[in-house]
Structure formats: C-alpha cells, structure tokens
Amino acid sequence: MDWAENVYSPFFPSHEPDLRADPFTYRYYPSTQNYLGVAADASGVSRVYIFGPISGGVLADVGALADFSERVLAGVAPASDALAARFLSQATLGYTEADIAALRAAGGYRAWLQAEMAKPISTSNWDWLVSKGYDTNANAMTGLAGFDSSIWQRLITAPDGLRQRMALALSEFFVVGVDGVTGNWKPFRMAAYWDLLAANAFGNYRTLLEQVTLSVAMGNYLNMAGNQKENAATGRVPDENYAREVMQLFSIGLVELNLDGTPKLNSQGQPIETYTQDMVTQLARVFTGWDFDRSGSGTTVPEFARKPMVLNANLHSNLAASFLGVTVPANTAGAAALKIALDTLAAHPNVGPFLGKQLIQRLVTSNPSPYYVARVAKVFNDNGQGVRGDLGAVVRAVLLDDEARDPAKLSDPSWGKLREPMLRAIQWARAFKANSLTGNWNLGNTSDPSRSLGQSPQRSPSVFNYFRPGYVPAGSAIGTASLVAPEFQLSNETSVAGYLNAMQNVVGSGHSDVKPNYVSELAVAADANALLDRVVVLLNGTALSTTSRATILGALNAIAATSDTGKANRVYAAVFLVLASPDYLVQK
Template identity: 50%
Template sequence: MLIDEKTQQETSTESQTPSHSSTNTDNSFIRNIVATSSAAALATACGGDGKVGSTETSATPPVGNNSNSTSSATVVPTAISDAAAARFLMQAAMGANRAEIARVQALGYSGWIDQQMAMPASQSRWDWLRSKGMDSSEYRNSQAGFDSCAWKKLISSPDTLRQRICFALSEILVVSIEGLVNGGGWKAFAAANYLDLLEANCFGNYRDLLQKISTNTAMSLYLTYRGNSKYNPVTGALPDENYARELMQLFSIGLVNLNQDGSLATQNGVAVESYGLEDITGLARVFTGWDFDLTGGNTSTPDYHRRPLRQYPNKHETGASSFLGQTIPAGISGEEALSRSLDIIFAHPNVAPFIAKQLIQKLVTSNPSPAYVARVAAVFNHNGQANGLNAKGDMKAVIKAILLDEEARNLNNTQLPYFGKVREPLQRFLAWARAFNANSPSDLWRIGDTSDAGTKLGQSPLRSPSVFNFYRPGYVPPNTSIAAASLSAPEMQMVSESSVVGYVNFMQDIIDGSRGGNDLQADYSSLLALADKPAALVAEINLLLAAEQLSTSTVQTIQNAIASISIGTNNADRSKYQRIYAALLLVLASPEFIVLK
C-alpha cells in the first residue's frame, strides 16, 4: 500500500563492523582489510580522507555550503588530466575506462556531453526482449528477460550519459516491476517500455516527459489509476488519488514551497505546504477514464503496453476540477483536462528547484550549495535560447548546467567535508563493469535480480521497494557525524550490516567470472601486464574506479596486500589473476571509492 510521505515513518539500521569471516577471499590478510575498509566507508560517508588531486579550474575558490552567490566564477581552460577526466565520467557516465577518458580529454567536458547527446540510442529493451522470443505466451505471466535487458543497457550501451540520466530519472519518476499488477500480464515488456520511454525523453523537455509518463501503462498500473472512474453517486466510490498525490509530491513540486535555491520558503518562520488534501482530490478527477488502448488487439500479446493509455469518456469526470488555486473547466475532454493540469503543475515555481536539486544529488553531490541549486534552477526555468524554444524544462541544458558548474568541476571542493556522495551499490558495480568492458558473450546478461542486500547489491534496476525510491533525497543517517553537521547522505538509507557484507561478497564473485552464476566476462588484459608491479596495478585501478581519490595509506595497504600473493612467471598462471582480483576487490571496498568526491 502506497502512503503519503507526511505519514511515512523512516527507519534505519545502525551499521557495525562485519565479522572478518563474512567474506570469502582466499587470503586472510586481504579478507581482514576488505571487512574493515567496508565498515569504515560507512563512518566516512560524506567526509572521508580521500586524496585531493589538482584543480580542474584555476583561480576558483571552494564554494561554501551556505553561499548565496548565483554567479559562476571565471574558468580558465586547462588540459584535462586522467584523474580529472575519470572523475567527470563518474558523475556523468556509468563509469570510466581508458577509451572514454581519452575522449573527454580530446573533446573537453562540453564537447563530450554534446557528442553523447547526439549519439543514437542502441537497441531498445523492448526489441531485445522480442528478439529473444520473450513475447511467447509461455512468458506472459512472468518477469523473464527484464533484468537482462535492463543490465545490458546499463553495462554496454555506448550512450553512457543517456543511461546515467535515464537511471537517475527512474529513481525520481519511480515505477517498480513488482507493482505492475492487474495489467493483463507481460510485466517484463511493460517495465522495459517504461525505461525505453525515459531513455527516449531524458534529453527532451521535462513537461513533455510528465505527459508521457502520465499516459504510460506501467505508471498507470503502479500508481493504480488505470481504469480509474468518475465519482459514483450510488456507491459513493471516489476516483483513486494515488497518482494525483505522487505526481505533485514526488514528480514535480514536493511537499512544501521552495525558494529557487532549494531552501524552504517560509511564512513567519514556518514552512508552507505546497498542496493539501483538496488539491489531491481535485486533481484526481482529471485522472479518470484512462485505460489500455486495445484498439485492433487484446492482451494476448504485449503490444498494448507500447501504446499510450486511451481516454474512455464514459468513465471520465466531466465536471470542473480545482487544485493549486486554479480550475480545469467542466465539459472539456479528458485529454484536454490532462494537458491543462500538467501545464498548471509545470508552471509552479517549485518544479525547477525541486527537480534540479535531486538531479544534482544523483550526479554530483548530496549537499549542493544553495547557489549551485539556484544556478541550475535558473537554467531549468529558461535554457537561455533567444528564440525561447523549450525555454523551461530543457533537459539538455539542465544536464549541462549540472555537470559543467564550477561546484562540480572544481577539485578544490573535494577538500570540503560536505561535498560528494555515497555511490549507490548499483553504480559501484557498474563502475567496475564499465572500467573493464564487461560483456555477455551469449548476449543473455544473466545477472538477474540483485535486490537481496544480504547476498547481492541490495538494489536492482526498476525494483524500488516503494514509490519513494530506494532512498529518500533528504535522508539523514541518525546518530552520525553527518546528522550532527546537518547534512544528508541519501544513499546511506540502503546501508545495513547485511548490505555491507553482501556487496563485498557479490563483487568478489562478479570480479572472478568463474563464480557467481552470471555470464559476464571482464577484460583484464590491461591489468595482466601490471600484475607483477603492485604499485602500477593499484595506480591503474585507482584511476579507473576512484579517479585517483584513494588516500596514500589506502594505496599502501592494498599494495602490501597484493604483494603478499606469490605469482608465477607467465600469463597463464592463475596467480596473476588472483592479484588482480584482490586489488579490484580491495579498491571496490575502500571508503574513498564508495564515497565519490
């Protein structure tokens, strides 16, 4: 049952150092380091001891957390170092590898973004499912194939910026495959189509995206307005209010009025609610009469999930609908009522700071300064184009503003204790996969549902436990230095004793492709040549996975650990791979990798 954020109680689990026997590494020295490093990552979540690299911009001071300046400092272009390029990719992409680092250095940050945005999309998830015969009637009532098509895109699609933004949007405009009930089956296709929709529109206009998700079959099933009917005076049945509430609360304006820098807009020192129960009730009337478009077919094939919802006038509420201080007049069509309603919502001043801040948190830092939020919100409100085309909600302009902002690019900010973010478990896994060009030779991508925190990642694409995502954007881990500093660490809401150990064990199996039951194969050829040089091996992994942010002490500890593993003299000797596996696992478990600065 979906409940309002105002009444939901957040719970958290305090994490303790896991038992050293919880991991399966072959070397006890390495096992101990992994356990203590993983636990330490929790304690250092947003202010670890990460190594500070050289600045990417010159003469740009650190941006204070309480700064109210909305002007960008002058940036003097300089050559982009390997570490700076890798760090950029960890914010803008699904991971970094040598080829992508070279592209960033050749094109520059803005040029790389332009190239990525112009890149054609790869095969859709829907088409991949169909190519594998998953539209056969035997799969109608299963989720078979969905995890595979989702992982394939995240790991291998060359349009890595598009995949990063698509994933970020899937955590804001939440749908979960587990909640697609009473839809005639074909959950895998419904979920795949929803991700395809986000991908196709993530570089478009946010207002258009709201329109398309509002008529998407997966969203209508997840938030229960498919088949929603007008008020019945005989039975007293009222229109379902789920989508009306979440559309405002989570997808557009949030619970309280905001200033353009994301701070609370108060009256007499008190926050003002942006909407109330009457607004939800009024807007819910608009979302009546919408159901599957079964024109020319039925639910015996998944094709209806690829079509937008259709309006059925006999079920639509034709009376006036009032919300947010405005009224949709009586007597207009359901399609027109929807369009006008979304225009009203999109015009609300909260939309820009509410969505801008969340996107910054997904890509760059959990605690952006008010000035950073204000700069991005200003671009959201107007993209700066003289002709005004898509002036508000231009996602291309917003994404560029986030990634090119001084607060994102200035490496001096990595010295600030509040700057940075905890990488989600899924993104840690993808950082490894992208760095070493992981692939599925069979094209089956047998990774599966990785939601189990005790044995896997505790997170899996489009499998959020609720409409509130895997974690809340304002989550503060209780009884921590983060809470004492009045900071948030959203991703820490997924952390528990089990998840710390589960992540390490899962990654150990993934790294060694002969274990774990998946069919991923990574390319370690570049590391094989470094296996007999511990310092060089750790340096390369530090670059590709952590943008050289591992502290000197962490680097030395990992070097000592892998140097303790004896190796043979030829590449066929598995001991060389054991060094590589150990080095990878130790970096992936280190605090400075888990906390991206």
C-alpha cells in the same frame, strides 16, 4: 568575469559588457550596484577587485587573477586523466581508458556533452526482448522472464552512456518498481517505461511528464489506468494515488521552495505547504477515464504496453477541479483537462529547484550548496533561449557547475555521495569490459542485501525510490553536521557484507554468465604500483588516501606474481580492494 557571473550570480546577476577606466577593465551590475574588475598592480600582476555593497563600499582586492585560473579552467576541460575519470564517474555509468582519452581529445567538457547528446539512442530494451524471443515467451507474458536481463544488458553495454545515466537518474524520480506492476507482459511494460525515460533524457520536462502520466507502467503502478469518475449511487470516488504522487514526487514536492531549494516560510517561520488534501481530491478527477489501449490484440501480445493510455470519455469526471490556483471548468473534455493540469504542474516555480536538486544528488553530491541548486534551477526555468524544462540544458548545468568541477571539493569532507550498489557493479562491468557468455546477461535480481547488492535496477521497493533524498543516518556524524546522505538508507551491517561477498565473487570471474576482461591489468600485474594506479583511475578517478593505498599495496605485494595464477589473483585483489575502499565508495 563570465565565471564570476555564473558562480556568484546573487552579486553579479546578469551578463554585462566590459567597460574601461584605467587601470581597470570592469563590469557594473545595476541591480546590485556591484562592480567587478581586473587591473594590474605596480609589479604588473593582474588582480581582481570588487566594489559596492558586496565589499562594504570599499575597493577590495580579492586576489591575483592567476589565483582563480585553476578553478575557472577546471570547468572547461580535464587537466589530467584523474579529473577526466572524475567527470565520467558523474556523467556516465562507467568508463574505460578509451573513454578517458576520448574526453580529453574532445576539446573540453562542453564539446564532449554535445557529442554524447548527439549520439543515436542505443537499442531499446523492448527491441532486445523481442530479439531474444520474449514476445512469444509464456513466462514473459505471465511472469518476469527477460526483465532483469533486458535492463542489465543496456546499463552495461549501451554506448550512449550519458543518456542511460540520465535515464537511471530519472527512473529514481519518476519511480515505477516492477514489484508494484501487475498483469500480463510485465517485462515489456518496464522495457517501454525505460525506453520512454531514455528517449526523453535530454528532451523537455513537460513532454516527459505527459508521457510518464500516460504510460502503461505508471498507469498500472499508481492506479491511474482504469480510474473512474465519481458515482454517487455506489459511493465510488476517483482514486487519488496518481494525483498525490504527481505533485509530491514528480513535480512540486510538499513545501514551497525558493529558487535555491530552501523552503519558503510563512509569518510564523514555518514551511508553506504546496497543496492540500482537497486539491488532491479535485486533481484526481482529471486523471479519470484513462486506460490501456487494447485495440488490436488487446493484452494477449505485448504491443499495448508501449502505447499511451487512451481516454474513455464516459468514465471521465465532468466535475470542476480546482488546485494550485487554477480551475479546470466543469464538463471539460478529458484531454483538455489533462493538459491544463500538466501545464500547471510543469509551470510551477518549485519544479526547477525540486527536480534540479535531486539530479545533482543522483549525479554529483548529496549536499549541494543553495547557490548550486539555484544555478541549475535557473537553467530549468530558462535554457538561455526562452525554453523552460530543457533537460539537456539542465544536465549540462549540473555537470559543468563550478561546484561539480572544482578540484578543491576532492578534499572537502562534506562533498560527494555514496555510490549506489548497483552503480558500483555496473561501473566495474564497464571498466573491465565484462561480457555475457550466453548473450543473455543473466545477472538476475540483485536486491537481496544479505547475498547480493541490496539494490537492482527498476526494482525500487516503493514509489519513494530506494532511498529518500533527505535521508539522514540516525546517530551519525552526518546528522550532527546537518547533512543528508540518501544512499546510506541502503547501508547496514547486512548490506555491507552482502555487497562485499557479491563483488568478491564476480570480480574473480565467479559469475556463471558475466565475465570481465582483465587482459590489460594482467599485463602490468607484476608491478603492484602500476596495477593499482590503473585500477584506481578506472574505478575511482581520484587518488586513494595514503592509508588506503598503503593497505592495498601491502596486500598486493603479499601475492606472488611469478605465475599466471599469481598474477590473476593479484588483479582480483586489486580490483576488489579498491571496490571495497571508502575512497571508492564515496564518489567525489
């Protein structure tokens, strides 16, 4: 009954006590006037019953209690290595056999999540750059030396996998792309920004929103740094870039939303806009007067890049600003004005469904049901202890939801998401314990779709991310089914071939610096079935389709495994063909 209250909350909206009226153990929900109960039938089999408006006023038998057990227990603990791997595909950047075993030994998903959230934060990108001497490197001061390496090494090696997975998801919501950042020490600006996201991955949204707003990277990227108040004599007006994007992309979106993420409609059946251009203009006044903290050595050393921006009161607008139903009075001090604005945005009812749905899309599935979105948004609004914006509680809600864990979704053609290209590469590297020969992780920029992955971390081409959350491939069956497929915005004939060519090279140890460890795979290479089973669990989690398995096995058996070279080639083929298979490319 606890499970039903969570999954079917519109009908059973509150946690009610158990009541008894022979032969029923039941709960009554006053707000909906529905009953939910369990009773044994004549043969002693426990059955589930509903009564009230939900059943049309008749007592309805909805099935044996045992019929629900698999689905209920699926959200508690993995029943197999495959289901453990499926969860880890959603919750981490990649996993090994040891990670699967640790999850199964943890006492359930919730216990594993608690342990992951309690892990110390891994070595920061900033500290890694310093350890490699980039803080005194002229090419890091004026160029991008160390930038790509610093983020790749953390994504591939950091032990706090859940935190880094959440940081990656947040980086695609609060987007800063390095190509839109200017000035000295860009690698350190981006490192500080990633470290900020990682540090707040399980913290509070309101705190994160403020830190993002005052970060040097974001200040530079969306023109808040150095933004000045209006000047009637020169015609200068405050820059509106951050004011617009903090509403459109980082908090409330373009239209008012119901708790389940669906648009609210006006009397004409049209979506209701959340804000107007006038609100953008007025909110922009709040974001004036802020700039880099150049105390100390200014920008000649990278330290300024991780300090929050500071206020120059003389450059802050003293005009009143009205937006979203609140007014910042004229002559309000800059810090107080910023607090009013960010408090207003963080408290808006859109934030839970707007952010929640996109986190579901990044971690679990492109097309969550409205009920799934509503359950996550409800946790954003209140973590159960009266706290709003608890991101740790939100990620738990995303990953433990009945829809995320339901094994039946594995065969649902509308369920799942296309894996992002860079995530495929990171997962491969983690699954096969890749290491950098130089310690420098020289993977570089992998954005070229014709020769590489077509995506690279912290290199989003715009503030709108690598892909839009509502993207629909033109002329596709996805569109005909009224579904969205965000990651498909990166997919075309060129990028598909580029990804395959790039992965074929690295899988076969073709990269000059980053090499995998296939010792365990080579040990079973003589048995094509055993080899494929191992690779599938480490990469796909769930089973390949009959057609894909037969095709890959045919290719593996065609490679003689009677020599070390033959065994190695069989391993390379197994890994590469799974990475190329549609069963892998669509995460279920």
